[in-house]
Amino acid sequence: xxxxxxxxxxxxxxxxxxxxxxxxxxxxxxxxxxxxxxxxxxxxxxxxxxxxxxxxxxxxxxxxxxxxxxxxxxxxxxxxxxxxxxxxxxxxxxxxxxxxxxxxxxxxxxxxxxxxxxxxxxxxxxxxxxxxxxxxxxxxxxxxxxxxxxxxxxxxxxxxxxxxxxxxxxxxxxxxxxxxxxxxxxxxxxxxxxxxxxxxxxxxxxxxxxxxxxxxxxxxxxxxxxxxxxxxxxxxxxxxxxxxxxxxxxxxxxxxxxxxxxxxxxxxxxxxxxxxxxxxxxxxxxxxxxxxxxxxxxxxxxxxxxxxxxxxxxxxxxxxxxxxxxxxxxxxxxxxxxxxxxxxxxxxxxxxxxxxxxxxxxxxxxxxxxxxxxxxxxxxxxxxxxxxxxxxxxxxxxxxxxxxxxxxxxxxxxxxxxxxxxxxxxxxxxxxxxxxxxxxxxxxxxxxxxxxxxxxxxxxxxxxxxxxxxxxxxxxxxxxxxxxxxxxxxxxxxxxxxxxxxxxxxxxxxxxxxxxxxxxxxxxxxxxxxxxxxxxxxxxxxxxxxxxxxxxxxxxxxxxxxxxxxxxxxxxxxxxxxxxxxxxxxxxxxxxxxxxxxxxxxxxxxxxxxxxxxxxxxxxxxxxxxxxxxxxxxxxxxxxxxxxxxxxxxxxxxxxxxxxx
Amino acid sequence: xxxxxxxxxxxxxxxxxxxxxxxxxxxxxxxxxxxxxxxxxxxxxxxxxxxxxxxxxxxxxxxxxxxxxxxxxxxxxxxxxxxxxxxx
Numbered sequence: 001x002x003x004x005x006x007x008x009x010x011x012x013x014x015x016x017x018x019x020x021x022x023x024x025x026x027x028x029x030x031x032x033x034x035x036x037x038x039x040x041x042x043x044x045x046x047x048x049x050x051x052x053x054x055x056x057x058x059x060x061x062x063x064x065x066x067x068x069x070x071x072x073x074x075x076x077x078x079x080x081x082x083x084x085x086x087x088x089x090x091x092x093x094x095x096x097x098x099x100x101x102x103x104x105x106x107x108x109x110x111x112x113x114x115x116x117x118x119x120x121x122x123x124x125x126x127x128x129x130x131x132x133x134x135x136x137x138x139x140x141x142x143x144x145x146x147x148x149x150x151x152x153x154x155x156x157x158x159x160x161x162x163x164x165x166x167x168x169x170x171x172x173x174x175x176x177x178x179x180x181x182x183x184x185x186x187x188x189x190x191x192x193x194x195x196x197x198x199x200x201x202x203x204x205x206x207x208x209x210x211x212x213x214x215x216x217x218x219x220x221x222x223x224x225x226x227x228x229x230x231x232x233x234x235x236x237x238x239x240x241x242x243x244x245x246x247x248x249x250x251x252x253x254x255x256x257x258x259x260x261x262x263x264x265x266x267x268x269x270x271x272x273x274x275x276x277x278x279x280x281x282x283x284x285x286x287x288x289x290x291x292x293x294x295x296x297x298x299x300x301x302x303x304x305x306x307x308x309x310x311x312x313x314x315x316x317x318x319x320x321x322x323x324x325x326x327x328x329x330x331x332x333x334x335x336x337x338x339x340x341x342x343x344x345x346x347x348x349x350x351x352x353x354x355x356x357x358x359x360x361x362x363x364x365x366x367x368x369x370x371x372x373x374x375x376x377x378x379x380x381x382x383x384x385x386x387x388x389x390x391x392x393x394x395x396x397x398x399x400x401x402x403x404x405x406x407x408x409x410x411x412x413x414x415x416x417x418x419x420x421x422x423x424x425x426x427x428x429x430x431x432x433x434x435x436x437x438x439x440x441x442x443x444x445x446x447x448x449x450x451x452x453x454x455x456x457x458x459x460x461x462x463x464x465x466x467x468x469x470x471x472x473x474x475x476x477x478x479x480x481x482x483x484x485x486x487x488x489x490x491x492x493x494x495x496x497x498x499x500x501x502x503x504x505x506x507x508x509x510x511x512x513x514x515x516x517x518x519x520x521x522x523x524x525x526x527x528x529x530x531x532x533x534x535x536x537x538x539x540x541x542x543x544x545x546x547x548x549x550x551x552x553x554x555x556x557x558x559x560x561x562x563x564x565x566x567x568x569x570x571x572x573x574x575x576x577x578x579x580x581x582x583x584x585x586x587x588x589x590x591x592x593x594x595x596x597x598x599x600x601x602x603x604x605x606x607x608x609x610x611x612x613x614x615x616x617x618x619x620x621x622x623x624x625x626x627x628x629x630x631x632x633x634x635x636x637x638x639x640x641x642x643x644x645x646x647x648x649x650x651x652x653x654x655x656x657x658x659x660x661x
Numbered sequence: 662x663x664x665x666x667x668x669x670x671x672x673x674x675x676x677x678x679x680x681x682x683x684x685x686x687x688x689x690x691x692x693x694x695x696x697x698x699x700x701x702x703x704x705x706x707x708x709x710x711x712x713x714x715x716x717x718x719x720x721x722x723x724x725x726x727x728x729x730x731x732x733x734x735x736x737x738x739x740x741x742x743x744x745x746x747x748x749x
Contacts, residue, residue, distance in 0.1 A: 335723030439748040443741065560738065567740040627730050634727055 004345050005321040006284040009309055012294065013277045014302030020054055023265045025297045029290055030653025033281040033317045037270040051266030051276060060263060063096065064256040066104050071249055073111045074242040079383035081250045084658050096252055107241060114234045121227045124220045133179050133204055134213035136172035142210035151189060154181040158200035165192055251658040258654055265652065281317050316341040318646035326351035328392035336634055337644025343464050346642060350633055357629030359400030361569040362621045366412035368401030370618050412614055413576025426573050442566040444503040450562025457640030458485045464641050476544045483540025488555050490533030497526025558636045568624045572617060579613030689743035696739025703732035
């Protein structure tokens with residue numbers, strides 16, 4: 001919790017004949033993050049080379065490629081399949097050898113045939129496109145070809161022309177232009193071309209066909225429809241293959257992927273002719289289990305040891321270590337950056353604070369219920385791990401939205417009947433049952449949230465620097481973080497001493513300093529404390545880096561930035577109320593008083609406005625609530641302490657879904 | 662005579678109050694409108710760069726979306742000022 005999982009560096013050395021069982025065992029554990037060996041002539045690794053794949057690697061890779069070709073041809077993904085294949089693993093192996101080539105041939109034949117038909121269909125479409133302008137020409141297209149002394153041309157003219165050359169021309173109207181087909185003596189070509197060019201002539205090639213254009217178009221359309229039928233048939237055949245073999249194919253893919261991963265693992269090890277050395281990371285609490293089972297499978301003929309971790313130089317892979325309810329929020333962390341191995345992992349804090357912010361912003365029972373239904377309904381379509389995590393985050397956020405909806409007494413922008421807002425109201429129109437919005441109180445509340453959140457961020461920053469840095473720099477960095485805190489609280493105390501702010505301590509009553517009148521300037525003790533804190537803070541910040549002083553205004557802007565919690569929330573309340581006002585007060589209610597047939601139509605319009613308006617506001621609510629609350633974390637909170645950039649922990653192995661060991 | 666003055670003063674007061682209310686509404690509108698333009702101008706460059714980055718690498722989507730909404734703070738300040746003008 002609040003720290004990534006502790007890792008230990010494991011070194012495995014043994015003779016080469018132990019490599020296969022060791023790899024299989026490591027793969028089974030799915031815990032060993034391989035530190036890839038790079039042939040760079042490191043001191044301890046003289047004479048070592050990158051290993052070569054185990055036997056059978058190339059055949060298995062070839063099989064895997066076949067399977068992937070099939071699955072992509074029938075557009076099958078592992079998420080489409082829910083159940084395991086009914087056969088055992090040995091049967092699956094023999095099935096791969098026996099059935100896979102047949103299946104591959106079948107699918108390949110079908111896809112090749114389909115792509116041929118597709119190409120033919122495109123060709124015909126193009127031909128029809130070329131023929132269409134000639135559809136109104138009654139003459140046989142054959143008549144426009146094969147003359148020596150005459151030239152036939154076709155094209156569009158933007159205006160009419162008068163030719164002084166003997167010719168035969170057919171004109172038809174097309175897309176507001178004149179389409180002409182004409183024949184003229186070749187010897188007068190230059191004359192004709194000049195006249196046509198002046199009339200804005202755009203040439204169109206005459207298709208090399210015989211018969212009337214209309215007839216040809218109909219003929220090709222018939223061919224296309226029969227092609228379409230064939231394509232549909234092939235697609236249903238492929239669909240049948242998909243239905244019949246889906247679970248077999250995904251299981252094969254998984255089995256082969258596991259085998260290929262294992263046979264290619266030596267490419268990441270250091271080897272000599274007789275021995276191999278593998279280094280990698282294992283969660284510390286699993287080290288003994290992994291070590292014991294490795295020694296067991298190799299009959300004690302390997303050497304396994306834990307190498308001390310050097311935090312300065314090793315890049316330790318990072319695996320989250322969170323309680324179950326905070327796990328979905330890891331997806332929000334990965335979007336920003338995975339925490340470094342030595343720093344605080346804020347996932348747990350986000351998993352609590354993010355839904356709170358979301359709920360405070362949206363705060364509406366109706367929208368909360370809509371989002372809750374969405375979070376469960378979308379589960380059917382988003383089956384990937386990160387998709388699931390995102391939906392879980394949405395679920396938590398929507399529960400918080402319902403909670404704050406009850407507190408604010410809001411249901412789709414209406415006040416909940418017979419229930420007054422607890423604490424503060426966000427109802428913009430007081431005649432609708434509420435008592436007007438408590439804007440100042442809500443604003444100050446959001447500012448308080450900001451102050452607490454940022455103070456927490458700075459305290460975490462002090463902790464991180466104390467843990468990660470060394471020597472003089474460490475003291476300076478911790479002091480600078482304290483300095484930022486001192487400036488913020490100094491400004492706050494000075495403000496409290498100057499004016500009374502609702503919901504904040506009032507220090508204006510503190511006696512004015514009158515002991516040394518020229519120094520007092522009407523300042524009271526609060527002002528002096530505030531100023532001292534401010535100055536001390538600035539000195540601490542400047543001691544670490546003078547340039548940082550330029551950033552001082554961000555203290556104010558970052559705190560005020562939390563006002564968005566109220567501002568964005570109120571804007572969504574306003575939109576909801578406007579939608580309700582338009583649909584119910586303007587459209588529906590006046591019509592209900594005396595019902596007429598046009599009135600029913602207007603009521604339907606009102607219902608449409610209601611549905612579309614609230615759908616839009618729900619979408620805006622997700623965007624507003626989600627983006628703004630996560631932004632408050634990323635921009636305002638994380639910049640105080642969080643560095644990130646940790647390397648993802650990718651254990652060697654896989655989570656088997658369709659196969660067994 | 663005196664009664665007329667009182668009536669005139671009362672109607673003056675009413676019109677002054679009405680005009681103050683109108684000015685408040687105008688001020689709120691200007692606050693949101695101008696800050697909205699500012700945000701728009703700032704997001705223009707970020708947004709186009711973000712789309713480019715996402716086209717290169719889909720994993721950038723989350724971060725790109727985030728960068729794009731950073732200038733949103735400007736319009737939020739405008740909104741806060743408008744709310745304070747109208748309701749406080």
